[in-house]
Amino acid sequence: MLWSLEIILFIFLLATAIIALEADQLLVAVVVLSVFSFLMALLFTTMGAVDVGFTEAVVGAGVTGILFVVAIHQTQNETRD
C-alpha cells in the first residue's frame, strides 16, 4: 500500500547517508545525520513499529544531534581524511 512512499524514503535515506559520510564539515554531517534519523523513524513507523520509530525520532533526531554539536565544539570542525 505504502510502497511508493517507502521507496521515496529509502532514496532520501541513501542520499543522506552518503552526504553524511562524504561531507568535509563535520557540522554538516551532524545535521544530515539528524535528517537520516528522522527518515529512519518514518520508515520504522511505516513498517508498523511505532514505538521504535518514536524512540528513534526522539533520541536520534533530538538528543544525539545536540551532543554531537557539543563534541564538535570541543574538538575541531574539519575532517582530516
Next chain:
Amino acid sequence: MTRPVDSPIVVYGSRLLSPYIMLFGLYVIFHGHYSPGGGFQGGTLLAASLLLVRISSGSKIAQIQFSDMFTAPMAVVGVLIYFFTGLIAILAGGQYLNYELLPLGDMHGAELRYWGILFVEVGIGLTVMGILVSLYDNLVIGEDND
C-alpha cells in the same frame, strides 16, 4: 555552549518552546501504557526541553531553569523508585516487579498493575532525564561563557 547567540528570537523562541516539550514529555510518560511511548521516550523529551534552553542561552542562564546540581541525584532517585517498587513486591510475597502484589489500598488486578507500571515508568523517566542533562553538563564543563 561557548557562544550564546545574541539573537533574541532564538532565545525567546527556545524559552517559549521548552515548557510545551516538557508537557508533551509528561504526557508520554503518564500515557505510556495505552499508547506508544513510556519512561525512556518521555524522559528523553524532558531532557530535550532542558537541553534546548541550555544550548540556546548558555549554561549560566539555564542554571535558573534547572541547576546541574540536581541531575545526578535525580537519576539516583529514579533508580531507587524502580528498585523499591520491585522490592516491595518481593516483600509482599511475590516475584520481583510483580505489580499485582503491591500493597496499594484495596485495589487489585488490572488497576493495581496500572499503578505499579506507572511508578516504574516515572522512575525510568527521571533517570533518563537526569543522565542526559548530566552528560551535556559534563561535556561543556570546561568552557563557561564569560
